Amino acid sequence: MADIKRSGGVVEDIEKILGFIVEIEKLKDVYRKTKPVGLDRFENSAEHSWHVCLTALMLKDFANEKIDINRVIKMLLIHDLGEIDAGDTIIYANETSENKAKEAAGIGRLLNILPAEMADEFLALWHEFEAGETADSSFAKAIDRVPPLLHNIHGGGHSWKAHGITKEKVFSVNQRIEAGSKELWSVMHNKLEDAVHAGILK
Template sequence: MSVPREEAVQQIIDFIRELDKLKAVERKTRPLGLARFENSAEHSWQIAVQAMALSRYAEEPIKIERVVGMLLLHDIGEIDIGDMIVYATEGLEQRELAEQQAVKRICGLLPAEIGGTFLSLWQEFEAAATPEAKFAHAMDRSVPIILNLANNGQSWRENGIRYEQVVKRNGPAVQAGCPALWAVLKRQLDEARAEGWFGI
């Protein structure tokens, strides 16, 4: 049963207000030329734009609007649980459960039909099984690499992240979704290793 229009619009406004909190979630990478760390909202916007620009190089045919939807929503659970660097492994299962609960809570602010659609997009991204989700993962994993390569390995050096970790954790996902992108990044990562831009 649908809710009255004004009530539905107010629910959407409440959801948008909640999303504003994503701007306060700090990540580990600094925007180019800035001393502060980027936030999760900025990250989501940037990878969505990159997806639009690289969509022709996806490994399989994709519906780009689904990809953009996934990327804009994929980190909303961090409103409740914060960001964790992709290389962390401790407490991963508990974190995944907490993030799932957070996304359900946040999507639950919306009218049921819209909230269900958003939750489904988030779940599709998490499963990483469809062509769209694979491409979305490639975008999510690649932009931090791009920024680190432009920042002389800033977050890798600050967090003790080794070359092998970067390649092992990100390579399969980027390769599966956008091989052309991984071919370029892998070459640049090899050059960065020669420059000593990784942690030890």
């Protein structure tokens, strides 16, 4: 990232960044629809952000194309910040234009707390992630699907069962992993087939 143009001075820029850091604490109070492996509580979105970043770092060598892991991690750290205002929506639900607009407004509100150049960079990364058309964003979107699948596979399919999610829906939605990593999708596909045979995905 280029050096911030400090039109307002160093102190003002640091104050803006600190204000942003305080505001995004609210992501810790946004709860998702899956439970961490071995725990009887739901994961919050801040935990998910950490988990997908570490997952991306560990699996970066299996991307279909050459990626910039630093950009991927930035995308994954900011991609759910809009949920502070919009809340979490299960991936298998139909995304409404109203919900997407609320999330976009939320990310805009949060990033506007930051110095302008920094805000512009991260907003561009957020839009790139949402579009999923570049090598970095395709891989990031693929990785975003992995932890929730593992939560269900290792948690008796708790979220799938609670929301009546069929195996057809799970396979169709998560096939997007293939766009980021064919090798990863091959392994996850086999795990999902095992879940079907075990009776936790019907």
